[in-house]
Amino acid sequence: MIDASLRRRVIERASNRYEYCRLSQEHELFGTFHIEHIIAKQHGGEDGEGNLCLACSSCNLHKGPNVAGIDPGSGDLVALFHPRNHRWGEHFEWRGALLAPKTPTASATILVLGINLPENVEHRESLIAEGVFP
Numbered sequence: 001m002i003d004a005s006l007r008r009r010v011i012e013r014a015s016n017r018y019e020y021c022r023l024s025q026e027h028e029l030f031g032t033f034h035i036e037h038i039i040a041k042q043h044g045g046e047d048g049e050g051n052l053c054l055a056c057s058s059c060n061l062h063k064g065p066n067v068a069g070i071d072p073g074s075g076d077l078v079a080l081f082h083p084r085n086h087r088w089g090e091h092f093e094w095r096g097a098l099l100a101p102k103t104p105t106a107s108a109t110i111l112v113l114g115i116n117l118p119e120n121v122e123h124r125e126s127l128i129a130e131g132v133f134p
């Protein structure tokens with residue numbers, strides 16, 4: 001169970017930024033942030049800090065219980081990006097409002113989580129135009 005203090009620690013550790021798509025909480029489009037189980041409980045994931053991250057509702061809902069995806073380049077099954085074990089900057093980079101993958105893990109994560117879906121790209125374009133993103 002995730003109590004209020006654990007929830008607060010996860011949010012503070014993320015500095016109010018979503019750990020997949022890097023939006024700030026204040027720029028959330030729909031609803032509110034989610035405390036995400038990186039490895040879903042269904043796969044034995046626990047409620048400890050090492051398995052939790054801060055995610056936006058779009059990333060969270062698309063990810064669901066997935067822990068892996070298909071790298072579109074090779075067709076291989078690869079593990080999704082793990083915000084605690086992987087460094088964001090080694091896997092992803094911004095090309096304008098598009099999130100560009102540097103690794104097969106990143107390619108699969110962008111697809112499964114819908115990070116470059118048109119509504120998300122348009123949202124980031126407007127934030128870039130306002131000068132508040134990335």
Ligand SMILES: [Zn+2]
Pocket residue numbers: 018020021022023055056057058059060
């Ligand atoms: Zn997100």
